[in-house]
Amino acid sequence: MQDQNSREYLHASGVQKATIIGGGVIGASWAALFLAHGVAVIINDPDPDIADKVKVLIDGAVPALSELGCCTDGMMEKLSFEQDLTKAVAGVDLVQECGPERIDFKKDLWRRIEAASANNTLFLSSSSSIPASAQSGSMQQPERLVIGHPFNPPHLMPLVEVVPVAKSDRTMIARVMDFYRGVGKVPLELKKEIPGFVANRLQAAIFRECMYLVREGIVSIRDLDDIVTNSLGIRWASNGPFLSFHLGGGSGGMAHFVEHLGKGGMEQLWATFESVSFDFRTSRLLIDQAQQFYGDHSIVELAENRDRKQVAILKALDDVSSVDGA
Amino acid sequence: MQDQNSREYLHASGVQKATIIGGGVIGASWAALFLAHGVAVIINDPDPDIADKVKVLIDGAVPALSELGCCTDGMMEKLSFEQDLTKAVAGVDLVQECGPERIDFKKDLWRRIEAASANNTLFLSSSSSIPASAQSGSMQQPERLVIGHPFNPPHLMPLVEVVPVAKSDRTMIARVMDFYRGVGKVPLELKKEIPGFVANRLQAAIFRECMYLVREGIVSIRDLDDIVTNSLGIRWASNGPFLSFHLGGGSGGMAHFVEHLGKGGMEQLWATFESVSFDFRTSRLLIDQAQQFYGDHSIVELAENRDRKQVAILKALDDVSSVDGA
Numbered sequence: 001m002q003d004q005n006s007r008e009y010l011h012a013s014g015v016q017k018a019t020i021i022g023g024g025v026i027g028a029s030w031a032a033l034f035l036a037h038g039v040a041v042i043i044n045d046p047d048p049d050i051a052d053k054v055k056v057l058i059d060g061a062v063p064a065l066s067e068l069g070c071c072t073d074g075m076m077e078k079l080s081f082e083q084d085l086t087k088a089v090a091g092v093d094l095v096q097e098c099g100p101e102r103i104d105f106k107k108d109l110w111r112r113i114e115a116a117s118a119n120n121t122l123f124l125s126s127s128s129s130i131p132a133s134a135q136s137g138s139m140q141q142p143e144r145l146v147i148g149h150p151f152n153p154p155h156l157m158p159l160v161e162v163v164p165v166a167k168s169d170r171t172m173i174a175r176v177m178d179f180y181r182g183v184g185k186v187p188l189e190l191k192k193e194i195p196g197f198v199a200n201r202l203q204a205a206i207f208r209e210c211m212y213l214v215r216e217g218i219v220s221i222r223d224l225d226d227i228v229t230n231s232l233g234i235r236w237a238s239n240g241p242f243l244s245f246h247l248g249g250g251s252g253g254m255a256h257f258v259e260h261l262g263k264g265g266m267e268q269l270w271a272t273f274e275s276v277s278f279d280f281r282t283s284r285l286l287i288d289q290a291q292q293f294y295g296d297h298s299i300v301e302l303a304e305n306r307d308r309k310q311v312a313i314l315k316a317l318d319d320v321s322s323v324d325g326a
Numbered sequence: 327m328q329d330q331n332s333r334e335y336l337h338a339s340g341v342q343k344a345t346i347i348g349g350g351v352i353g354a355s356w357a358a359l360f361l362a363h364g365v366a367v368i369i370n371d372p373d374p375d376i377a378d379k380v381k382v383l384i385d386g387a388v389p390a391l392s393e394l395g396c397c398t399d400g401m402m403e404k405l406s407f408e409q410d411l412t413k414a415v416a417g418v419d420l421v422q423e424c425g426p427e428r429i430d431f432k433k434d435l436w437r438r439i440e441a442a443s444a445n446n447t448l449f450l451s452s453s454s455s456i457p458a459s460a461q462s463g464s465m466q467q468p469e470r471l472v473i474g475h476p477f478n479p480p481h482l483m484p485l486v487e488v489v490p491v492a493k494s495d496r497t498m499i500a501r502v503m504d505f506y507r508g509v510g511k512v513p514l515e516l517k518k519e520i521p522g523f524v525a526n527r528l529q530a531a532i533f534r535e536c537m538y539l540v541r542e543g544i545v546s547i548r549d550l551d552d553i554v555t556n557s558l559g560i561r562w563a564s565n566g567p568f569l570s571f572h573l574g575g576g577s578g579g580m581a582h583f584v585e586h587l588g589k590g591g592m593e594q595l596w597a598t599f600e601s602v603s604f605d606f607r608t609s610r611l612l613i614d615q616a617q618q619f620y621g622d623h624s625i626v627e628l629a630e631n632r633d634r635k636q637v638a639i640l641k642a643l644d645d646v647s648s649v650d651g652a
Binding site for chain 1: 550588634
């Protein structure tokens with residue numbers, strides 16, 4: 001995770017010092033990641049107890065970062081806190097915003113950040129639901145603001161969705177991509193803004209069908225989860241949907257898939273899809289089954305179990321990649 | 327993968343000898359798996375060269391099975407071939423059908439298999455698209471036929487979707503489940519028949535949105551694949567969609583997710599979904615991009631790379647599970 005390559009990317013990005021706005025779960029996870037790659041971090045958050053809270057969250061992230069190959073010794077020395085926004089962003093190379101998902105809050109925030117920052121500071125929002133063009137309305141140079149949307153938890157999940165606006169400067173976008181690569185992430189750039197970006201749209205698409213199958217009594221939520229972890233999850237952690245079907249087409253590849261499995265086959269399945277909603281009955285079903293099948297374990301236990309599995313998968317894939325270079 | 331538990335399950339199922347109908351890619355993969363767990367296999371296939379073809383396919387599966395902990399020494403001694411269907415199914419404990427996906431073929435096949443088999447032989451179809459109730463129309467006891475749908479490749483992927491019909495005998499279903507557990511699989515039972523069963527419906531649901539995002543020019547197929555492998559794939563190989571959102575709801579669990587992220591959030595995304603089809607322009611786009619991004623490697627190379635990653639993930643998850651028992 002932290003190697004010669006990532007150091008070169010980080011150097012190319014010019015980022016040595018970053019400010020994180022909001023020390024919640026996402027902000028603290030970003031902070032742990034940045035610190036573990038040698039980037040100094042200032043956290044700006046109005047909560048008077050923020051330092052203690054962030055330190056607990058970072059402590060929770062350190063074992064995984066360490067297991068993934070980061071040097072975490074002494075990293076906390078580069079962490080500081082600054083409640084005054086103007087002071088917090090003065091002289092830093094990058095701002096990663098993780099504040100509340102309220103458009104008015106973000107608009108005002110970016111106006112103030114822009115006014116207090118250097119001309120070449122990178123402006124990134126972690127928002128999952130408010131596009132950059134909607135947050136930047138009060139900025140002098142709205143094209144400076146870019147979405148850098150992590151996949152939770154940011155310190156573990158490789159993906160960062162980078163969503164520029166039409167006028168974003170390409171040199172600046174290149175620095176953003178270099179920075180995220182420099183902290184061990186896999187940044188993917190979306191060509192246009194779209195509600196939910198890509199990962200959350202895909203998640204919503206599959207979840208709609210999951211809800212339908214449970215609502216219709218085909219499977220319980222537990223059986224559905226087990227079906228996914230024992231098939232599609234393993235497939236998609238290895239290859240994405242398109243490459244999977246390119247291989248599913250055998251020696252004829254994607255062309256064979258489209259002709260013989262897509263047209264007719266998949267289109268017939270689509271025709272059987274029905275809409276669902278979080279109506280009372282369906283919501284109740286999900287909540288009751290979550291209690292029935294997962295209620296014996298606390299959320300904390302379940303989350304620790306998830307993180308252990310995710311770290312194991314990341315390490316396993318990293319070992320394979322280092323063999324074949326793919 | 328092959329341990330004391332699996333031997334006990336296999337013993338409970340009473341299956342020592344199985345006939346596989348059709349020695350294609352799926353049939354040979356099942357054969358490799360069954361043999362690696364000590365089950366004798368007879369392959370019934372009209373192709374005069376079937377023995378050579380199957381042996382090549384099994385040889386390809388052995389390294390992965392071995393790496394996953396199966397004892398593959400001497401397993402080929404229990405493999406035989408029999409072109410006469412009546413002789414092939416006489417005296418075996420289980421028939422796993424992997425023939426062509428044609429309803430008339432399957433109806434006639436099961437009529438003949440039933441007439442030539444013992445009363446307690448288990449009848450399983452690998453079909454992904456023809457439900458048991460449609461295949462069993464010419465049988466004396468149609469309720470004996472059950473879907474045992476593997477996820478490709480069967481020797482690697484844990485999932486088997488078991489789909490009984492309403493009248494299926496529960497003792498027989500229990501033997502089916504024991505058998506699949508006995509050969510190291512994770513069988514999940516669907517409560518009702520549904521087109522595509524569960525895994526393929528979920529795959530179709532996500533692929534529809536994947537196609538939409540590529541058609542709209544938001545991302546290339548390569549970027550979409552990389553987004554999935556670096557986020558959702560890892561998540562879903564660890565936890566299924568429901569448990570993921572139960573955890574996504576934080577300390578409030580599923581109830582918090584439904585109220586704060588489902589209603590409104592996810593429902594708003596659903597409202598932006600549009601339909602797609604394998605029309606000429608979209609099909610062309612997928613085929614061209616598959617060539618552009620994956621065309622430098624042969625399908626065989628790409629498939630080997632996929633299998634290496636999948637084996638690595640399976641081993642990693644197996645190690646984690648053996649630590650925490652989850």
